[in-house]
Amino acid sequence: MNKLLTLGIVVGTMSVAACVNLDRSRTLGNPSVSGSVLAIQVCSNCHGVDGNSTSPAIPRLAGQQATYIVNQMKTFRGHERSDPAGQESMWGISRHLTDQQITDLAAYFSKQKAQPNPSADTPQLIAQGKEIFENGIPDQNVIACSACHGPTAQGIEAFPRLANQHADYIVKQLNVFQNTQGRPGTPMEAVTHPLTGAHKAAVAAYLQNFPN
Amino acid sequence: MYSVLKGCGKTAAKLVAIALPVLVASYAPDTLAIPAFARQTGQNCVACHAGGQFPELTPYGRLFKLTGYTIGERNIPISAMAVVTDTMVRSRNDPNPGGFAKGDFPAQNGTPIFNTASIFLAGKVTDNIGGFAQWTVNQYDHLDGGGNWQSNTVSDNADIRYVDRFINANNDVIVGLTFNNNPSVQDVWNSAPAWGFDLVPGSNPAGFPAKPQLGGALAQQVVGLGAYAYWNKTVYAELSVYRTADKFWSFMSQGFDSTDGTRSRLVNNTPYARIALTKEWGAHNFMVGAMAMAPEVYNDPTQPPGSPTTKYRDIGIDAQYQYILDPHTVTAQFSYINERIHYDPSVAGMPGAYDSLMGTASQPLTNTTDRLNLFRAKASYVYRAKYGGSLSYYNLSGSYNSLNQMGIPGDLTAGGLNNSVSSNVTGKPDTVAWIPEVFWIPVQNARVGMQYSMFTKYQGAKNNYDGWGRNAKDNDALFLYVWGAY
Numbered sequence: 001m002n003k004l005l006t007l008g009i010v011v012g013t014m015s016v017a018a019c020v021n022l023d024r025s026r027t028l029g030n031p032s033v034s035g036s037v038l039a040i041q042v043c044s045n046c047h048g049v050d051g052n053s054t055s056p057a058i059p060r061l062a063g064q065q066a067t068y069i070v071n072q073m074k075t076f077r078g079h080e081r082s083d084p085a086g087q088e089s090m091w092g093i094s095r096h097l098t099d100q101q102i103t104d105l106a107a108y109f110s111k112q113k114a115q116p117n118p119s120a121d122t123p124q125l126i127a128q129g130k131e132i133f134e135n136g137i138p139d140q141n142v143i144a145c146s147a148c149h150g151p152t153a154q155g156i157e158a159f160p161r162l163a164n165q166h167a168d169y170i171v172k173q174l175n176v177f178q179n180t181q182g183r184p185g186t187p188m189e190a191v192t193h194p195l196t197g198a199h200k201a202a203v204a205a206y207l208q209n210f211p212n
Numbered sequence: 213m214y215s216v217l218k219g220c221g222k223t224a225a226k227l228v229a230i231a232l233p234v235l236v237a238s239y240a241p242d243t244l245a246i247p248a249f250a251r252q253t254g255q256n257c258v259a260c261h262a263g264g265q266f267p268e269l270t271p272y273g274r275l276f277k278l279t280g281y282t283i284g285e286r287n288i289p290i291s292a293m294a295v296v297t298d299t300m301v302r303s304r305n306d307p308n309p310g311g312f313a314k315g316d317f318p319a320q321n322g323t324p325i326f327n328t329a330s331i332f333l334a335g336k337v338t339d340n341i342g343g344f345a346q347w348t349v350n351q352y353d354h355l356d357g358g359g360n361w362q363s364n365t366v367s368d369n370a371d372i373r374y375v376d377r378f379i380n381a382n383n384d385v386i387v388g389l390t391f392n393n394n395p396s397v398q399d400v401w402n403s404a405p406a407w408g409f410d411l412v413p414g415s416n417p418a419g420f421p422a423k424p425q426l427g428g429a430l431a432q433q434v435v436g437l438g439a440y441a442y443w444n445k446t447v448y449a450e451l452s453v454y455r456t457a458d459k460f461w462s463f464m465s466q467g468f469d470s471t472d473g474t475r476s477r478l479v480n481n482t483p484y485a486r487i488a489l490t491k492e493w494g495a496h497n498f499m500v501g502a503m504a505m506a507p508e509v510y511n512d513p514t515q516p517p518g519s520p521t522t523k524y525r526d527i528g529i530d531a532q533y534q535y536i537l538d539p540h541t542v543t544a545q546f547s548y549i550n551e552r553i554h555y556d557p558s559v560a561g562m563p564g565a566y567d568s569l570m571g572t573a574s575q576p577l578t579n580t581t582d583r584l585n586l587f588r589a590k591a592s593y594v595y596r597a598k599y600g601g602s603l604s605y606y607n608l609s610g611s612y613n614s615l616n617q618m619g620i621p622g623d624l625t626a627g628g629l630n631n632s633v634s635s636n637v638t639g640k641p642d643t644v645a646w647i648p649e650v651f652w653i654p655v656q657n658a659r660v661g662m663q664y665s666m667f668t669k670y671q672g673a674k675n676n677y678d679g680w681g682r683n684a685k686d687n688d689a690l691f692l693y694v695w696g697a698y
Contacts, residue, residue, distance in 0.1 A: 021338075021339040021340055021376070024339070024376060024377060024378070025339045026282045026283040026339065027282075027284070027285065027336075027339055028253070028254075028283070028285050029284075029285035029286075040379050041283075041377060041379065042283055044379065044384075045271075045272050045275045045283075046272050049379060049380070049381060049384065050381055054492045054493065055271070055494065055495050055536070055537070056494060056495055057495060057537050087256070088256035088258055088259055089255055091254060092250075092253050092254015092255040092284075093253065093254065093255065095254050096285065168537060
């Protein structure tokens with residue numbers, strides 16, 4: 001028991017000595033850790049230090065609209081965005097972030113440069129996707145995505161950037177909008193209504209391979 | 213297989229009866245395989261565990277560990293774990309009259325038991341310090357003289373770290389110190405011996421006949437301090453030094469007793485080196501690595517310095533592949549450990565196990581050196597982090613040594629002092645097993661599984677490895693488990 005006590009004292013002393021390290025902290029409940037430190041120490045583990053995540057399971061944030069990032073972080077924090085992957089990975093991360101930290105995190109990722117994200121999709125599929133994105137399919141009530149996400153898919157304000165996003169993530173989100181209440185109260189519910197699996201796959205392939 | 217499956221329905225019902233409370237206790241939707249860590253980050257187990265199959269780590273789980281368990285907020289640092297199991301071995305028949313027949317092998321064969329329970333102290337301490345320490349009660353630790361099971365409370369794995377990370381757009385270096393009690397418990401890849409295979413207690417009742425030093429032989433008997441660096445998520449390098457967990461450090465090896473000779477005693481501080489190369493692309497990631505350690509261990513841990521020792525030289529290579537993209541998780545691990553054993557001249561070249569007992573001269577003298585090779589591989593698949601299966605392969609081989617040959621064909625008397633299960637007439641450790649498993653993860657912090665161990669060779673032979681007619685396949689076992697953590 002004495003030994004445990006000694007060890008406790010040693011660890012305790014070390015802890016106090018090294019208690020806060022604001023420049024390289026991974027603490028999520030402390031308002032004095034800046035958003036940019038959290039971005040590189042915590043978010044980078046999944047989203048990449050430059051926001052160009054490697055895994056298609058994790059969305060890219062590079063060049064994403066700051067307003068959009070802020071909105072998403074707040075809806076994760078408030079649990080309005082409740083699709084399973086968001087819940088599993090982002091509810092906890094965002095639970096005690098301050099508005100200021102969220103603003104800084106958004107600024108950090110929106111300033112990063114989106115890298116190309118080539119996939120093995122066929123040129124035909126990509127061309128179909130381009131057609132949907134730019135012109136929609138009027139006789140099937142599919143609206144042109146570019147109307148809101150912008151002609152170069154860069155997004156604006158609350159409309160997210162989609163260019164170079166992982167196709168797998170795009171399809172997953174289109175399904176969330178179409179079939180669930182995981183991301184309520186957005187125009188995407190109506191937009192996705194007429195979309196078929198083939199439409200989703202095509203437009204996602206086009207967006208992932210978006211010409212820079 | 214049939215004899216094993218017989219009576220399975222009844223025991224399955226009993227298993228459910230015992231396991232249900234564990235499941236219910238672990239069903240708390242907002243809690244989460246060390247749930248204290250999940251509470252600390254607020255994330256779900258699947259963020260860190262591949263397909264939810266704890267303890268296997270995802271790329272993020274590895275970074276969480278490498279950065280010293282410091283992501284998140286300080287929280288109540290306590291977790292608990294319980295394992296309920298039911299083992300049914302194919303044949304308990306011990307043809308050896310002096311053997312194990314009356315022993316309870318395996319513990320409560322065919323009856324569900326509350327096998328082990330653990331308590332974890334786990335979590336972030338400061339921005340740079342975090343760790344975990346586990347204590348486990350083994351309810352069926354050993355049989356006492358009267359043939360009753362005794363429980364034992366042991367220090368289980370522990371890993372405490374001090375870490376810093378220097379990262380910017382061009383460079384990323386994680387540097388850390390780890391203090392732990394099991395060579396490779398600090399590893400973040402599940403091809404490493406401490407985390408790769410046989411993780412559910414009781415899964416293999418007959419046991420594997422020998423363990424390389426790097427393959428778990430020193431687990432919880434040593435303490436080590438290591439320094440490591442992980443550079444640009446590409447190269448991991450670590451150098452640690454281990455010593456016996458005695459004196460001041462004995463709280464890290466609780467449950468082993470140096471006075472009765474169960475805890476290995478190392479001669480000096482022993483270095484352990486580890487290197488790994490990693491790559492991630494798309495939903496795939498891959499690692500290939502190597503590790504080495506050369507411990508010198510007292511033959512009798514109760515004897516003073518200067519007494520005979522055995523020198524080991526262990527080299528391991530391992531690799532891991534993972535594909536993780538909803539709804540699929542595919543993982544594969546491979547590990548190969550090669551061990552050279554060098555005996556003290558004072559104990560080498562002696563009569564073999566049989567001869568020394570019988571006073572005969574029928575065996576070659578014991579070896580001055582031995583080698584041991586352990587090859588293991590495992591592949592697993594999990595669907596929607598809920599339904600999964602795995603297939604493992606185990607292959608142990610090594611040199612012949614009359615030291616281990618307890619009986620000789622034709623006269624079994626000496627081998628007769630041992631029970632059939634562990635008796636060896638071949639003098640070789642060679643053992644081969646296939647282990648398929650299916651499991652279900654009903655809630656993220658509980659797993660229910662069934663596995664079958666199939667031995668095609670045991671202690672050097674397919675048939676009659678003990679000299680009394682016990683065959684390798686008699687050790688086949690069906691194993692059911694419920695593993696919950698809170």
